[in-house]
Amino acid sequence: VHAPKGGGGDEKILVSVRVRPLNEKELSRNDVSDWECINDDTIIYRNNLSISERSMYPSAYTFDRVFRPDCSTRQVYDEGAKEVALAVVSGINSSIFAYGQTSSGKTYTMCGITEFTVADIYDYIERHKEREFILKFSAMEIYNEAVRDLLSSDTTPLRLLDDPERGTVVERLTEETLRDWDHFRELLSICEAQRQIGETSLNETSSRSHQILRLTIESSAREFLSNDKSSTLAAAVNFIDLAGSERASQTLSAGTRLKEGCHINRSLLTLGTVIRKLSKGRNGHIPFRDSKLTRILQSSLGGNARTAIICTMSPARTHVEQSRNTLLFASCAK
Numbered sequence: 001v002h003a004p005k006g007g008g009g010d011e012k013i014l015v016s017v018r019v020r021p022l023n024e025k026e027l028s029r030n031d032v033s034d035w036e037c038i039n040d041d042t043i044i045y046r047n048n049l050s051i052s053e054r055s056m057y058p059s060a061y062t063f064d065r066v067f068r069p070d071c072s073t074r075q076v077y078d079e080g081a082k083e084v085a086l087a088v089v090s091g092i093n094s095s096i097f098a099y100g101q102t103s104s105g106k107t108y109t110m111c112g113i114t115e116f117t118v119a120d121i122y123d124y125i126e127r128h129k130e131r132e133f134i135l136k137f138s139a140m141e142i143y144n145e146a147v148r149d150l151l152s153s154d155t156t157p158l159r160l161l162d163d164p165e166r167g168t169v170v171e172r173l174t175e176e177t178l179r180d181w182d183h184f185r186e187l188l189s190i191c192e193a194q195r196q197i198g199e200t201s202l203n204e205t206s207s208r209s210h211q212i213l214r215l216t217i218e219s220s221a222r223e224f225l226s227n228d229k230s231s232t233l234a235a236a237v238n239f240i241d242l243a244g245s246e247r248a249s250q251t252l253s254a255g256t257r258l259k260e261g262c263h264i265n266r267s268l269l270t271l272g273t274v275i276r277k278l279s280k281g282r283n284g285h286i287p288f289r290d291s292k293l294t295r296i297l298q299s300s301l302g303g304n305a306r307t308a309i310i311c312t313m314s315p316a317r318t319h320v321e322q323s324r325n326t327l328l329f330a331s332c333a334k
């Protein structure tokens with residue numbers, strides 16, 4: 001009999017911050033960078049704080065890892081996601097999130113991380129001939145609390161069902177068995193196309209929707225090679241490209257698009273609450289059921305699951321408010 005994997009379920013959330021370089025638009029308006037990564041785990045606000053600001057905001061923020069603008073996505077993967085993502089091959093569910101305001105680098109970062117993970121999983125499979133692996137891939141988008149299949153041209157919202165054994169299941173979600181790396185690339189481009197179809201009919205969907213890519217791995221020992229017959233493992237790793245975090249703070253600010261904001265942000269706000277509670281230990285009620293995103297991810301958050309959050313931010317002075325909100329979110333998660 002195998003002991004439950006995952007270190008007893010007390011693993012902390014791995015929290016890192018990635019600062020992207022100033023972009024063309026920011027440079028052309030003579031925007032400046034106000035943030036400095038002073039070492040591997042601390043970022044400081046360099047601009048002078050006024051007396052009143054000084055009492056409101058810290059000037060230094062420390063996380064598991066801070067990535068400066070010249071860090072590559074490879075480095076972000078290696079130090080901010082890999083260990084958590086690859087727990088899946090040992091039968092541990094995991095989730096990797098990208099959180100940050102629109103245009104801070106979430107998609108740029110998640111695309112790289114997803115590809116590096118899948119490449120490493122294929123590499124692992126290659127080195128473990130004593131086991132047989134089955135990889136399955138699915139992809140969905142949550143917009144206004146409606147779940148859509150990104151591997152299907154049918155845009156009808158999918159229902160969530162409660163399965164007594166498997167937990168929350170997305171009804172009729174396409175699940176493709178991966179043949180090889182090229183097949184994986186092909187499925188990614190279908191997702192991208194499906195997302196763009198959504199975007200032309202709904203304004204700026206990508207900043208308002210959450211995308212979840214899910215890779216499920218099942219493995220079992222090949223008896224003829226190994227006498228370890230006991231273990232059949234199954235787990236999923238989820239890559240979540242969240243809606244722009246400005247959607248969370250806007251909801252709280254008076255006036256602007258309040259109704260729309262409330263809808264759009266239910267998943268993001270609930271995720272924030274769930275993450276905060278999980279990071280404080282697992283006592284008390286955790287409101288997984290309050291949003292579609294947290295329901296879908298429940299079995300990959302908390303419990304014996306592993307979680308990594310990469311918070312992305314622009315270093316620009318003009319984005320200081322959003323960057324502070326992002327760092328605040330990251331601080332609550334650690």
Ligand code: ADP
Pocket residue numbers: 019020021023069100101102103104105106107108109312
């Ligand atoms: P988001 O998904 O958060 O809205 P994107 O990932 O689309 O943001 O990034 C916005 C733009 O900035 C894209 O053109 C992207 O290529 C670029 N970008 C983001 N992060 C980096 C980075 N670390 N280095 C270089 N370019 C980046």
Ligand code: MG
Pocket residue numbers: 103106107108206241
């Ligand atoms: Mg994006």
